[in-house]
Amino acid sequence: MLFNFKQLLMPPVFYDEEKTRIGNLLYVVLLTSLGAVTLVFVAALVIRPFSTVRFFGALGLFSILAAAFAFMKRGAIRLASKIAIGVLVFLVVGAGFLLNGLETPGFTSLMLVIIMAGLLLGVRAARALAIFGILVATLIFVGQTNGVLPLFPTERMLVTTWLTNAILFAMAAVLLQLSLGSIYKTLDRARRSESALQRVNRAYRVLSDCNQTLIRAKDEATLLRDVCRVIVERGGYSLAWVGFLQGDGSQSLRPMTAAGDAGSYLDSITSVGRDCDPTLTAVERAEMQVLNVIDQTQCSVPEKITWSSIFASPLIVDNSVIGTLSVYAREVFGTEEIALLKELADDLAFGISVLRIRSEHEEVTEDLAERHRLLRTLIDNIPHIIFMKDTEGRYTLVNKLYAEYANHEQEAIIGKTALDLFPSAEAQYLHAFDMENMRQGNVLVDREVETVRHDTGEKRWLLMNQLPLLNAQNEPIGLLGIGHDITDRIRMEQELRYHASLIENTSDAIVSTSTDLVVLSWNKAAEAMYEIPAMKAIGRRISELTQTEYHGQTREEVVKQIFEQGEWWGEITQTTHTGKTMYVQVAATVLRDSDGKITSVISVNRDITSQKQMREAVLNQQQLEMELQQQKDLLATRNRFMSMVSHEFRTPLSVIQSSTELIDYYWDRMTSDKRQMHVRRMRAQVSRLDGLIEDFALAIRAENGHLTFQPATMNIELFCREIFEEFEMSLNEHHQLIFESSDQIDEIHGDRLLLGYILRNLLSNAIKYSPEGGEIALRLTSDRRDITLVIQDEGIGIPPEDQVRLFEPYHRASNVGTIRGTGLGLKIVKDCVELHGGRIEVTSELNQGTTFTLTLPIL
Template structure:
């Protein structure tokens, strides 16, 4: 770069005298020239390597120089721009947007932030990137020592995706409105989560009515202005603003609609308490009711004072790189290989250092976990990123690191190569996106919970429609048979129909009982009432009940050992556990193969093992088998609600026990229940005494 605006006039140089210079003066001049060259090299490196598109203009609008990010964004080089004699102030597209007066203000010496402007590089200069892009520009002047404008610096931001997203959101409004009633509860929960996020934001977030009366501000207001939120709410901020700003904002509000729901502005003011100048960038979005009436405006403000200050100082050649490095809100690290040679204050704060000397000479790998989230070792991942930077010139990536305090951060980083003082270094710009990642994960979790609830609802409807149809059909056909042919039927045939009705009714009652038990379990109302229990006797009773409810002629083998004393447990819960497991064993095994129940004692634990030689359970179905309304895919036409094992799991958990399942398709299943049911001798004696007292 030929020294920005050719530098100050030679007549003002302290070395322009014709008097002979001493050796010390000559050495001082050589040192000053060397420092000036290094400063210019640093600025050239920053201009060329920054990921932000930048362009230099003459005051008459002619392009002087563009950086690599500009070439990547617009597909245009300095040579193409020069060949086309490109002049921004004469560009037809700019004139058609009606924004030319704003650009003229910028070239008159006023720092200007332009709104998103439609721009087709190929129309402006043949050979440029084809297709319409929306570009937001930030223009500020560079003046010489006499205050004359020498150049205009422009930074471009491609907001095409944002504009397209806004257009897409508009198209979705009608569809979303139809779902509002259905999603009221979900939106209420989402609003609470959003409020929690807004309350912790460092950016200013507020809402106000169309007349300018503030209705809400987040805690960032209190931190920035030193006032309570109540001092802002209810006040008309537009009337309190400067007249010119107030008039501009009123005009913008009047133009808000669902098609044009937002506007932006820069607000410059001075804090009365400290006298500090404050520059804020505000994005305002209208909130409309169903009829399209503007109800409220939500505003998000960002303190851009530091950016304005950096831009103001950008004209001072020697301070350009240092100020951008020191004042950057993002962390910036200069690396020689993987060793840190310089870190800006934001980077020091991010990692947890208090002074620069604590960081210099150390490597970033010292502050990284052994593995990155994708499983790649951090050392290997760093080598891959360094190779990518060498081949492509830069790299953008996410990185997990640890602070000095041990806290993990997710960093979004942009790495590029810069030349400083004859050394090739890696410049890494760091942004802490931990909060954003946590918000994204919370949103994914909410969507997954919603999907599970929807699946549960579908499973329930499917179960009710299928499982209730068969017994209802039996009841209906049997009653119809009795009603029409009662006189023709023998007593035995009438009794058979009555028994069919009774069996179907009991089956429906059992399904309803299971649903009620599921409801109690989900609501946490399924409780345990432990008492002394004779496990052998209870097991035999449950076996008999399971056999009487099934087909005639079925058997269940029962073996027990080591059960020589009473156990403590909830008899009703034990009935649910063993009853459901034994019923399943009978249902899913062939009639000629008898299931078995084995009861043993292991220390203070009772171990129940229920085995059958039935159809078995596919491995892919086992992880979800203890959830509500889940059944194995190979059950065929065997009746069931999918609630039995769900209830068993809850009853086992209430006993603070464990459940294990072993199965092979076509060979059978073994379910092992391990329950702590045999208390210490002192506990047992107390329980027996209590039971005798109740009997007396």
């Protein structure tokens, strides 16, 4: 459908009475004109016979009306669409005039002015003026076609007839207007009643949902958020928010929560005038405020608002305004709707009050519970047995320690008597004893009671205190008992007696002396060991009773250590007054009083003469076994060395021998190149033998400490580059050699011969144990204190278990396979590095490569 009749019949709603009246009047004119056009057009079709001209004229009029109705419904269409529809109306009407032979330039201009004026005045005026122009054009068109009402009186029609017909048409239009006006008023009343009912129902729905929210709310923040959400989502309002007064005494509001299209409006609520937002006024006056029409042209707000009415009600708790509830709507608030929103605001204030009271109650309850827990924790963690009984002997309180003694849970003890918990004989005694003390009001202080733990059967001793609990009339209402477990003290006393007996009867001499080393006690073992009875030893200095020799220390040093460190342990040699010499193991410890002051020294002396002699024999035996093992290791090393020498020398000697025999037997048949090849092979093997001999000689000199170290100032970078170039010239293209050096390398004090051996050995190993295509790098850096040489390869790596023995002589890694080597090179390298005051480190990973790092000091 191109238009909606219900929408067409409902006038626009303005938030100003004068504007509303004008809008209603324009719609009355529109409806009246529409009705007149329809009636006249139908009459013309019925009265006059059908013709093609009238048929197409009617079709044109229906097109005009359809365009006009579509134009009326879609008021937001762009101006170009409006102008196009106006031009269409103008062209169709003009075409109708021409079909009927009517050419009136003045009328055409009038129609154009009417239509364009309506378009420029606005959507609502364009609707009214466009349809008014259509009505006039149609009346003239129909009248001209049927001869009833031409544009002007003609010769065939008298002026009186023309006026009579015009009056009849006018009366018909007036009657139609009155009829449509009555219909419109009825519809308008129904529409208003329906709209008001919808708003009231909406407000009731919001009130009901918010009350449900109040009932379910657990905290204030959730309540405020849910109420605002219900107002907007269920009530269809544009915006709802709750603000609370600041606590600084000012009347400024702090938005707590909001729902709807708020934008940045709430951030600048204090800058919005009271004529545009009554929220602050509601807070100041403590009464509801409603603003039903906002003059948007007069309100200075940070952004375009999407509402036209505002409801603000203060939230009053305990007769004090704490904030406000504000609701924003696009329509005017009705009286009943305002009352319901006011009731909602009051319910919200009540809900806030209830939640705050509930929160305070919960805080008080939690505080009491916390105090109870603290008291309970204190009672349960006091290292004393605590219990309370009523006048019937029933337990009203016990702590955790008492429950452990009774072998019951705390809750299981409450309400029961000793007769219910303990064996009959003990229970009867305890019950009768407590009841008698309670009845007589006796106060029991520090009474030792022997009892038994019922869970373990262990005997325990308690130091009990009891006192009766009295009311205001000095009558007993219960009994409080506090017991302290003194089992440890009793057992300590027993242990002291035991240890005193043990000390007296032990085989070690136990002697206690004063701080000036005067004997205070002397046990039986001391009597036997030093051949002096206790009666003669006590009261004399220890130095008067025996001669003591301290090994590695003087007597004064030992005494000083005892008093400074609190103890001394060692072995001494003592000679008694009879001339007996013995080895004595001494453990001396100081004793202190409660203030930490040294009061005495106690020494435990044990005669270890026989153990000493046995230990010396064992040490001699171990020394002999160690020397034997060293000889075995030396023999194994020599065997391994001879095996290695035999293997390493056999190969080059075999090559030399075979080449010699070939030359000897086939000299005359060999070409010169063949002879030269065998000579080169023999020279290479001789060179290899020379290197082996040199390694063995260096190893022997290093092992005997006879390596010659002749340092001199040298340019280490140039030296490394020369060694590196030697390898570059002798290698094929199967390995990649890389040399890197930092910009500034200082000179060092080094031995060229030893450094050459180090570099050649490490580089040759890197090449030897790297696969074809592997990369070998020599990097040289300096930190102004040390020179660092790094030789890195991508070879087979060294197993972790072999890395710890890598620098031992004749040791080779377990994964070298058939690769030749003596096992001496790295040992010699390490000795050479240490002669330079440096260090060598190795890191390796199997099948990934090995890195040797040498650090040598600069001059």
